[in-house]
Amino acid sequence: MGNYSLDNPAAGTVWITGAGSGIGAALARRFAQEGFPVALSARTEAPIAALAAEINAAGGQARAFALDVLDRAAVFDTVRRITDWQGGIAVLCNNAGLNNPHRHWDHIDFAEWDAVIATNLSGAINVIAATLPVMRAGGGGVMIHTASLAGRHHMPAAGVPYGASKHALVDLSASLNAAEGRNGIRSTALCPGEVATPLLLKRPGFDPGLMQWMIQPEDVAELALTVARMNPAVAIHEIVFAPLQRDSKRKESPMSHPVKGVDHLFLLTADLDGSADRWRRLGFTLSPRGTHSPEKGTANYTIIFEHDYFELLGVIADTQANQHQRDMIARDGDGLRAIACRIDDAHAARRLLAALGIGAEPVAEFSRPLPLPDGGTGTAAFAVTHFARQDTPAGFMFMCQHKTPDMVWRPELQTHANTARGLAGIVAVSDDPEQAAGRYARLFAAGQVTPADGGWLVATGADSAPILCLAPAAAAARWSAAALAATPASAFAAMRVAVRDLSAARAAVAAGGIATHDLPGGFWVAPADTSGVILEFVAS
Structure with a gap:
């Protein structure tokens, strides 16, 4: 056996696959905190690039290597690039994994099942095979594989392909100890039960309110x-x-997650009054301008509906507080920037989210005069707290407590x-829409995440607009490039708006001189006519 040891960070690099979120991101942060250089891999580059920047800014060493573990040649090339960067690989965290919604014998989706088995088994083999020569040459190393309790015992909720692939991964790990111990290489299969990650939120029927009781x-x-x-x-x-198992305590706290749905959206614009005119021409009733x-x-x-609303927001005076908004407009132009989430109490929400491992910024409370349609003035009061930026794949997400809802x-x-009655959905575009959906669902x-359109x-709650995550190609096919x-x-x-009468909505938009484009079950309007967002009208 080799005399390899991992007593200090000089031992070498820690390579983590599936590092974009969940267990992989936690592994990266923990090893980096101990001073180890961490090489981060995932199919989508943006999350691991952001994580590497976070670690480097905190004084650690991290580099992102975008990788699909099923691309065998790319896996071997990634190992070469990692060794060129930092030398040998001391620890492999073989963490890339996948599960699917259709996971039982009464609903076999062969494409989904093949993808789960390929990623969880063939992808793991590719990573092991590419790492072994480096570890042998370095006198040893540690391979840690993220398996599952479903890899030791049959767990119906985990599904057939997932459980089978994780059983195989446990055996792969055992085979490494049998064959590679003489080279100083140790292998461990971690077999956790439910872990509070975006993957768990995709389990059909799982209660997100139980996330705080999970591993x-x-x-890990x-x-x-x-x-x-x-x-x-x-x-x-x-x-x-x-x-x-803490069933009695769970019953004491059935609504441990405080976010009940989507409260409103806001579009940030460089020309507030011009944008207001566009939205009036789309057939919406706008509130008087509030300062x-x-x-x-x-x-x-604001454009008010029964359960939610939409806000046009503009900068009217340069201040330190709105510098970031002015920077966004200068960089990217007008656009649908934020989802405000529905909560009861901002301070309580922040505490409850912390217990779930979800970060939120300190609560800000404010009020403002509110001009009323009858010429009078009221006061609208709010308390808000923002989700940590790294928890939102696109746009901004914050929580809004209404202290004076009757004023809104x-x-x-x-x-x-145009007969609009409410928000019908928000669409986010991502290179990895499945992962993005899991990250939104956690909030x-x-x-709950399901394949659709x-x-x-992402289902967000009762009387609440869902979030649809699309890949760029699917989004371009839905509207136009x-x-x-x-x-x-x-x-x-x-953004999608539900209307009571689709024909009346189309007529109202046409009366404003705005072109429409057909969509199954509705129509859409181009960003040039809305100040930077594609607007879909759908029948309620």
Whole structure:
């Protein structure tokens, strides 16, 4: 056996596959905190590039290597690039994995099942095979494979292809100890039960309110670090662990996740009054213009529906507080920038989210005069807290507590010539729409992910607009490449509005001199006529 040891960061690089979110991201942060250089791989580059930047900014060493583990040649090339960067690979965290919604014998989707088995098994083999020569040459190393409790015991909820592939991964790990121990290479299969990751939110019927009682990704990362630092003469073949059963405590807190749905959206524009005119021509009734505090230097118009609303937001005076908004407009132009989420109490929401491992910024409370349609003035008061930027794949997400809801949901503002009655959806475009959907779902109590409309649909709650995540090609096919290109890449691409009468809606838009384009079940309007967002009208 080699005399390889991982006593200090000089031992070499930690390579983590599936590092874009969940367990992989937690592994990266934990090893980096201990001073180890971390090489991050995932199919989509943006999340791992952002994570590498975060680690480097904190004084660590990280580099992103975008990779599909099923591309064998690319896997071997990635290993070469990692060794060129930092030398040998001390630890492999073989973490890339996949599951599918149609996971039982009564609903076989062969394409989905093939993808799960290929990623979880063939992808793992590719990564192992590429890493072995480097570890042999370096005198040893540690391979830590993210398997599952479903890889040790049949778990119906995990599904057939997932469980089968994880059983195989456990055996792969055992075979490495048998064959490679003489080369100082140790292998461990981590077999956790439910872990609070975006993947768990895709499980049909899973209650997102139970996320805080699950194993946390940071728990898995801590265990992996312990395994890596174990006496090199000891091989830990597998570790099986699961959430503690706490049914009585769960019953005491049935609504532990505080976010109930989508409250409103806002579009940021360089020309507030010009944008307001465009939306009036689309057949919407707009509130009188409201002016925020002198410190904020912004103003808005609102379009009110029964359960939610839409806001046009513009900068009317340059201030330090709106510098980031002015920078966004200068860089990307007008666009649908934010989803405000529905909560009861901002301070309580922040505390509850922290217990779920979801970061939120300090609560800001403010009020402003609200001009009323009858010429009078009221006061609207709010408390808001923003989700951490890294938790939102596109756009901004924050939570909004309405202290004076009667000042916002004015009945005289809820009648529209186009018969609009509410928000019907938001569309986000991502290179990895499935992963993006999982990350959005984590932010809602009712967050569930299902395949739909050529992408992945996130349910957000009762009487709440869902979020549809599409790949760029699917989005361009839905509308047009030109329309998609006219929306900011860092914002949401489209919003959907439900109308009572589709013919009346089309007539109202046509009366405003605005062109429409057909869509199954509705029609859409180009970003040039909406100030930077694709607007779909669909029958309610």
